[in-house]
Amino acid sequence: MNSFVSASTVEAKPAAAEDVVRLVNVKRSFGDTAALDGISLSVRKGEIFGIIGRSGAGKSTLIRCLNGLERPDSGEIRIEGRDIVGLAENELQPVRRRIGMVFQHFNLLSAKTVEENVALPLKIEGIAKSERLARARELLDLVGLADKAKAYPASLSGGQKQRVGIARALAARPALLLSDEATSALDPETTRSILALLKDINGKLGLTIVLITHEMEVIRGIADRVAVIDAGRIVEEGQVWSIFGNPESAITKSLLAGIRPQLPEHVAARLSSAGGTEAILSVDLAGPQAQGALFADLSAAHPHSFRLVHGGIDHIQSQPVARFFIAVPTRDPGLKDEVEQFLTARSARVEVLGYDTDHV
Structure with missing residues (x-):
């Protein structure tokens, strides 16, 4: 030196x-x-x-x-x-x-x-x-x-x-x-x-x-x-x-927007404000919750309540940072609210982006 x-x-x-x-x-x-x-x-x-x-x-x-x-x-x-x-x-x-x-x-x-x-x-x-x-x-x-x-x-x-x-x-x-x-x-x-x-x-x-x-x-x-x-x-x-x-x-x-996961364009293009078969939610997490068994716990608490559309986990300053997009079926009117409550109770930031009109 x-x-x-x-x-x-x-x-x-x-x-x-x-x-x-x-x-x-x-x-x-x-x-x-x-x-x-x-x-x-x-x-x-x-x-x-x-x-x-x-x-x-x-x-x-x-x-x-x-x-x-x-x-x-x-x-x-x-x-x-x-x-x-x-x-x-x-x-x-x-x-x-x-x-x-x-x-x-x-x-x-x-x-x-x-x-x-x-x-x-x-x-x-x-x-x-x-x-x-x-x-x-x-x-x-x-x-x-x-x-x-x-x-x-x-x-x-x-x-x-x-x-x-x-x-x-x-x-x-x-x-x-x-x-x-x-x-x-x-x-x-x-x-x-x-x-x-x-x-x-x-x-x-x-x-x-x-x-x-x-x-x-x-x-x-x-x-x-x-x-x-x-x-x-x-x-x-x-x-x-x-x-x-x-x-x-x-x-x-x-x-x-250029460095965080974004909803795929072909999915975003078919979203409507209401009336689709699935609600599309963005889920943001930072800190220990971002690498926990969040979605496994969600599946256990609410079976068949969502599917993963897109997302991933990164590490910044040695801290995990995650963003995911999930689709929640609209067949049960109360399911979306239950999923949102489950996620927000675990420190996730959840936003409903719209409703998928074409997914079967």
């Missing part, structure tokens, strides 16, 4: 209850449009916190407020306990040095070598050349690019450029790393390698990371907690496994 990793691990040991970021009722409008409409959240030291939403949800404005580039109209933004709202530009500078930024399009200087790009924040601070280049080499070793120190950005792949961007963001030993859509320009395999690197850095350095993204796979890959933002408001927040297992808001369900 190199000296940089071991020293930083000692320096950055997290205090679990300490908030690095705390927002209280933050509002920011542009004309009549509310980009942020009362955002409140906290990010604990050493945590990877995801903020996800569609384009135009307010993510970009939020991240610009976090690093002081955008001033909110009202509310508090505390970084390591200090409210940065209202600070003069010269007062913001030391706060910004505690914040590293990783960008979607890398923002590397093409005329400078890799090590010069990494060392640039330290040059701006006036750190001696020998010290800043030594720091750059340590960081390039950390991100797996020690052999690229003298190369220029044009010779690097997209994933390598992002690794350089991450190394540069760590140059000034920040307390907080902001990742602004850092993987959205990368292919899936490279994305996984960058997420693994961020997770590794978080573990080794105890670094607090806030991920801004529109990709649920990114959140699933490394985040501890997630906030879903829509129209400038947080519509859902919690542990990643819990949100994935039991999404409540329509926007969260929509964002998850």
